[in-house]
Amino acid sequence: MTGRLSRDLDLKPGMRVLDLGSGMGATSVFLAREFGVRVTAADLWVSPDTAADVFASAGVADRIHAIKAEAHALPFARESFDVIVSIDAFEYFGTADSYLPYLVRFLKPGGQLGIATPAMTREVREMGAIPEHIKACVGWEAIAWHTAEWWRFQWDITELVTVTSARVQRDGWRDWLLWARAGREHRPGDADGIGEVLTMLEADRGEYLTFALVTARKR
Template identity: 35%
Template sequence: MKYPKSEQYDKQFLLENMMGPNALKILEELTEGIKLTSDMKILDLGCGKGLTSIFLAKELGVQVYATDLWITAAENFERFKKLGLEDRIIPIHANALDLPYAENYFDAVISVDSYHYFGNTPEFMDTKLAPYIKPNGIIALAFPGFKKDYHNNLPSELLISWGAEDLDTFHSCKWWHELLSQSQT
C-alpha cells in the first residue's frame, strides 16, 4: 500500500514523536475504509504524543480529543499549538479505564497501537468504551499481535527486543476475535 498522506510529514518530527511503529501509516490504512467527516468528534484513545491526532485533524478535518495516560495534556497541547491545531485537537490526560467523557459523546473512537494494553478484558468494550460512542458510531482499532498465541513458548528472537511480560498483551487474531465477540456492542 502507498501512504500519500503519511509520507508528507517531516521524518525528523515523526521520529521525535513516535512511541512505537509508524502510527500514521497504520492510521492511514485503518481510516481508508471509514467515512469520517469534519462535523465529527473523535476520541483518539491512547494517542501518545499525538501523531494520530494530528493526522486526524489535518487530513480528515475532524475534532479530536487526544487522550493519553502517559503523555501530559500540557505537553501535547504545546505540540498541537506549534502546528496551529489547538482549535481542532483537545488534549486530555486520562486513563482509558476511567474516561472523563459524557455518554454518547463521540462519533468514533480510533485507537492505534494502544488498545491491547487496556482493552484486553471481556468487560472493557461494553463498560469502559462503548458508552461514550453515539449509537451507530465507529470503533476502529489497530494494534500488534501474533498469528497464533506463543505465550507458553515464546521464540527467542522475540525476546531480544521484548521481555515475556512485554509480550503478555500480544495475542492472536483468534484470541481478539473471541474476546471482542463477547461484546454486546
C-alpha cells in the first residue's frame, strides 16, 4: 500500500517525513530504506520502545525516530515536515472537518500529505445505511470509510492544500483479503478479530470495500 501511495508522492533523500499512526513501523522502514528519508514514526497504541526495536533490527535506527503521540496533540513545531504520510490510520482520527487544517500547520509550504485509508466505493450517507456484512464486523466505524472523491472534496474545499491524486487502490479489496488471510496464518487464536474481517471481505467480494489513496500539496 505504501509502495502504491509513494508513487503519487515526490520523495527525495534527506526529506523529513512524519509517519502518523505508524504502528509497528513497516511504512517508516520502507520509506527510510527506499527513499533515504528521515522519518518520525508517531503512534498512540504501539510503544516507541517496541517500534525502536523494529527499526534497529531493520538496520534503519539512525534514520527513524519513534515517539508516542496523539494525532490531535502533536508535539512538533510548525512547518517541521516535508511530507506527512498515514497508512491505515487516518480513519481513526482524520475525518473531522477541522483535522486537515490542524495537521497542515506541521507541513512546510509546498509540503506533501499522503494517506491510504479503508474506503467504500459509495458513501454510506448516499446509501442510507451501512451494508449489513460491514456493519456486522465494524459497526458504526464504517462511516469513516469514505470514498476517494469524498476525501478530494474535503481537502480541496479548505484551499489549504491542492489535492494531487485521489484514487482507489486497484484490487484494494483483494489485497485486503490477502493481508487478512496472512494475518490469520501468523496470529493463531484470532486475537485481533481477523476471522470477522475475513467474513466481511469474503461477503463483500469488492462490491464496496477498497482503500483510498489520497495525496495533496500544501499551498
